[in-house]
Each structure stands twice: as structure tokens, then as C-alpha cells.
Amino acid sequence: MTQSFPFKAVIFDMDGVLIDTEFYYWNEIRRFSEDLGLGITKAELDAQVGQSHQTFQRNVAFWLERAGKGVVEPAVAGQMFNDWSKNHVKNYDELLNPGIHETIDELKRRGVRVALASSTPLEGIKEALEGCKLTDAFELVVSGADFTESKPNPEIYLHTISALGLAAEDCCCVEDSVPGITAGKAAGLTVFAKREDRFGFSQDAADVIIDEVPDILEAAPRLFG
Template sequence: MCPAIIERNERIVPMPFPFKAVIFDMDGVIVDTEKFYFDELAVMSDELGLGITLEERKRQVGMSHQDFQRSLQMWAARGGYGELTGDEAEDIYNRWAAGRPRPYAQLLNPGVRETVSALHDMGVRVALASSSPLANIRDVLAACGLADMFDPIVSGEQFHQSKPDPEIYLHTLDVLGLPAEACCCIEDSVYGIAAGRAAGLTVIAKREERFGFSQEGADRIIDQVSDLLNVK
């Protein structure tokens, strides 16, 4: 494995990266979509008469796609749309959102592309495990110029339940062929942190203070994705 390079007392000192693979979450880590979706829900609630509260919007941050569908069902019933299936409720959401562009490239968090490239250069494997649907993952990565930088790419829709259930991470480890202790994951939400810990991974949280939740379950907290390269 190629060493990371750091400066210490004006000398260049090689420092090996401590993990063989890094598993990235997407929303909130690669792209700052959590705040975008948080604000979007408030607009949808007003326009469709769903009565979504502030606390309900906060609980969506990092939530699995399956649980988000259940929230949409509840809001649809509240708004007078009847008792819908999860897919039917999501269809209302998708039709409402269809005319609203999502500027994923503008939401790319600083340093992500450079950090992933540096990990590749060090021989560290880089995977992605997101609760979002696979089609959405691919749209985001393509818009941000990251389509070929993660392998494997795993979506929570492949499982009965995604984060905080650890199955998505356990599956990713199986595909990588690596034990949990050889890998870390980069998360931001309570759900993602819990999933990573339950899978036995070292959990590094990108600092998030806008939604009122605690990241105390993480092993370490970093301010920017690029700070990952300084982890020892």
C-alpha cells in the first residue's frame, strides 16, 4: 500500500493509511443533499397540504428509503390522498419533484473528488453504501463526475431494511472480501452511524450540526471529507 505523505517538523514523513477500504455514505457526505431535501419537504408540505412538521423533517435526515416511503404514506393520508401503498405515495412525491431541478454538481461537498483520488493513489479501495435508490445514486455520481470512482456501489433498496440495519454494510464487506476491522465508513446521520457500528466498522462522521442530532456514536468526527486523509 502506498504511503500517505504528511509534513512533520518541516520533514516529509510517510504515514500509511490505516484501512484497506473506505465505505462512503452518499447523502450528507459526498453531496450536501440532506439540507436540500430538508428544505424541499417544507415546500412540498405547503403546496400539497401535508402538514409535515419540523420534527418530522428532521427525522428524515439519513432515513432509509423504506422508512421514507412509510413517512410519505402517513403524510399522504394526512393530506387527504387516502390509504396508499409506499410506491403510490412515492409517486406523488416524484411527480411533485419532477419539475424541480436538483443541482447535484453544485451540492458536491468540498474535497470529495480529491480525497477519493488520493485514496485510489494509496491503493485503498473505495466503496459506496447508500440508503438511496440505485437510480438516484447513479444520477448523483454522474452529475458530480464520480461515476467510475466507487466499487462496489450498494443501494439500500437491495435489502428488506436499510440503515440503521447493518445489512447494507455487511453485504458491502462481503463484496469487498474484507473484514470489518480492515475498513472504515464515512457517515453523517444517526441512522448511518448506528449501521456502521453494528457492522463492526470504524465509523468516521462528517460533522453535521444543522439538524439537532448527536454524532456521539461515531469513533471520530471530521470537519471536512478531506480530513479523512489525516486519520491515523
């Protein structure tokens, strides 16, 4: 294994891990619901955290139909949300979680490869990374929107570790949500979960829960070195 770090690669989730966008999106969907009169409940908002782009599109279609707004295909429903959200500017740099740049730089200094595997469509990933000055931070960027199903399906992680040319046991991932943790475990990865207690879900299925992303620099060698 890489000297001073027990994994050859760290695969990061984006939303909620690198950038505190989960709560931002939670509120954005809530405002969307209020504007269109969709009646989306708090439980439904909480359940959306960490879900795939494909699941989100299906949910929007369901919410629209339930509210009597008509029956539309999931892709059309997703585009309706995107058109609505264009009027709401996202300041990604203000949402960047503490110590992200420093952690990535330190991992690279130790010879650890870093990749990104996010359920967000690639266009959204690129926009967020550019806003946070992380455009060139990752060796590999993979979008779950390019698969039939993203997290909790492990395919995105299986594809990522294959593209890196590594075995699952040589990699770990950093997640926050239940779908992400489930996908990472199903792919055979060691899963670090960035602590999240605002949405009422359990992170107990992760191998390790860390308070902040930089904590992986100490926790991984201590627990797996």
C-alpha cells in the same frame, strides 16, 4: 494494513457526506408539504434526515393519510413524491462537498479501495454521481433500496464488506446521520462522521467526527495507524 492509511477500504455514504443533499431534500420535503397541505413539522423533517428509502415511503404514506389525502401503499406514496419532484431540477455538481474528488484520488494513490453504500435507490445514486462526475470513482456501489431495510439496519454494510472480500476491522465508513452511524457501528466498522449540526441530532456514537471529508486522510493514520 495499507501503507500510510490504517484501513484497506473506505466506504462512503452519499447524501450529506459526498454531496450536501440532506439539506436540499429537507427543503424539498418541506415544499412538498406546503404544496399538498400536509402539515409536516420541523421535527418530522429533521427526523427524516438519513432515513432509508423504505422509511421515507412509509412516512409519506402516513403524512398523506393524516392530511386526509387518502390511504395509499408506501410504494405509491413514494412515487407520488417522485412525480412531484420531477419538476424540481437538482444541480448535484453545485451540492458537491469540498475536496471529494481529491480525497478519493488520494486514497486510491495510497492503495485504499473506495466503495459507496447509500440508502438512495440506485437510479438516484447514478444520477447524483453522474452530476458530480463521480460515475467511475468507486469500485463498488450499493443501494439500500435493494434490501428489505436499509440504514440503520447494518445489512447494507455487511453486504458491502462481504462483496469487497474484507473483514469489518479492515474497513471504515464515512457517515453523517444517526441511521448511517448506527448501521456502520452495528456492522463492526470504524465510523467517521462528517460534522453535521443543522438538524439537531447527535453524532456522538461515531468513532471520530471530522469537519470535512478530506480530514480523514490525516485523522485515520493519526488515530488508528
